[in-house]
Amino acid sequence: MIYSIINRIVINIIRLLPLAFVRIIASRYVAGESAQEALNIVQGLNENGYSVTLDILGEHSNNKFDAITITKEYLDLYVSIHNQKLDCNISIKPTHIGLDIGKDFARRNLLTLLKKAQEGNNFLRIDMESSQVTDTTLELYKECKQQYSQVGTVLQAYLYRSQNDLKMLASDSSCNFRICKGIYKESPDIAIQRRRDINSNFLLLLRYAFRNKIYVGIATHDLELLENAYEIIEELKIPTEKFEFQVLYGVPMSGWLEKHIKNGYKVRVYVPFGKDWYAYSIRRLKENPDIAGYILKDIFRK
Numbered sequence: 001m002i003y004s005i006i007n008r009i010v011i012n013i014i015r016l017l018p019l020a021f022v023r024i025i026a027s028r029y030v031a032g033e034s035a036q037e038a039l040n041i042v043q044g045l046n047e048n049g050y051s052v053t054l055d056i057l058g059e060h061s062n063n064k065f066d067a068i069t070i071t072k073e074y075l076d077l078y079v080s081i082h083n084q085k086l087d088c089n090i091s092i093k094p095t096h097i098g099l100d101i102g103k104d105f106a107r108r109n110l111l112t113l114l115k116k117a118q119e120g121n122n123f124l125r126i127d128m129e130s131s132q133v134t135d136t137t138l139e140l141y142k143e144c145k146q147q148y149s150q151v152g153t154v155l156q157a158y159l160y161r162s163q164n165d166l167k168m169l170a171s172d173s174s175c176n177f178r179i180c181k182g183i184y185k186e187s188p189d190i191a192i193q194r195r196r197d198i199n200s201n202f203l204l205l206l207r208y209a210f211r212n213k214i215y216v217g218i219a220t221h222d223l224e225l226l227e228n229a230y231e232i233i234e235e236l237k238i239p240t241e242k243f244e245f246q247v248l249y250g251v252p253m254s255g256w257l258e259k260h261i262k263n264g265y266k267v268r269v270y271v272p273f274g275k276d277w278y279a280y281s282i283r284r285l286k287e288n289p290d291i292a293g294y295i296l297k298d299i300f301r302k
């Protein structure tokens with residue numbers, strides 16, 4: 001009770017939180033500021049049986065210098081992953097590598113990354129951002145796919161269009177996509193708003209993918225959805241090499257990660273890192289106010 005009151009207060013004053021407090025939150029959700037810190041975390045996760053995807057925090061680069069710098073950082077990551085033999089790929093946001101500056105510019109950066117992924121026989125995931133860039137993201141994904149097969153994108157269960165987008169993706173049986181609920185605020189004209197209906201669509205998309213033998217990254221922390229996904233996997237007898245579960249680094253999973261591993265299911269942890277940790281942590285805190293309570297409990301215990 002006391003903590004739920006604290007949570008509500010924290011949400012109301014979130015922007016006034018002291019930097020030190022946000023830094024404690026960040027350390028739970030962000031693998032540090034530097035690539036080396038993140039690679040150390042990857043190594044530890046690999047040793048415990050988890051695959052990883054690395055994400056450099058940030059989006060909407062508004063000048064070429066920033067977009068090229070981020071692209072170079074991702075190129076270096078591919079080299080380090082290869083040299084250190086890590087079980088790790090990368091996830092990029094198109095606007096981070098320059099989509100707001102221009103589609104051609106972003107395409108050039110994306111194809112450079114794709115080439116590097118190919119050199120190391122690695123995989124590239126193109127994250128899905130707001131609906132303003134869904135079409136362009138899918139176009140870029142298709143262009144990449146023509147050049148190298150180990151590339152995938154993301155569909156958001158809250159978008160009505162995702163059913164059609166999945167049909168389009170399913171025409172290529174080597175397709176590999178991540179399914180998630182979707183994190184952006186979208187209008188009711190284009191996006192389902194009620195949690196129950198988003199979950200139904202998530203499961204509809206999952207069934208469709210499985211029936212069409214498409215590889216799916218099931219990205220959710222929703223324990224009810226996980227129960228439902230397990231039921232579908234068992235009902236349709238889906239082989240373990242056709243899916244993986246994906247979670248964000250640091251989000252509590254009530255023993256489900258261990259359960260997945262015990263069942264022989266692949267789990268990939270999405271590990272963000274970088275200088276943009278402050279904004280990311282504030283978003284995590286807004287999404288799950290309970291975190292404020294957990295951290296206060298920890299502080300009081302100490």
Ligand SMILES: Cc1cc2nc3c(=O)[nH]c(=O)nc-3n(C[C@H](O)[C@H](O)[C@H](O)COP(=O)(O)OP(=O)(O)OC[C@H]3O[C@@H](n4cnc5c(N)ncnc54)[C@H](O)[C@@H]3O)c2cc1C
Pocket residue numbers: 126127128129154156178180181182183184219220221222223246247248251252270284287288
């Ligand atoms: C690996 C991965 C990749 C993703 N990629 C994308 C993407 O490319 N595009 C996109 O739009 N969205 C992406 N998302 C975000 C996703 O769309 C959802 O917004 C987010 O995962 C919350 O939905 P949920 O399915 O976990 O269910 P919810 O019902 O929202 O959450 C279930 C419970 O998990 C906890 N929880 C959930 N998310 C968080 C969090 N971030 N921090 C702390 N606690 C949390 C909460 O306690 C909540 O009660 C991704 C999510 C994951 C796990």
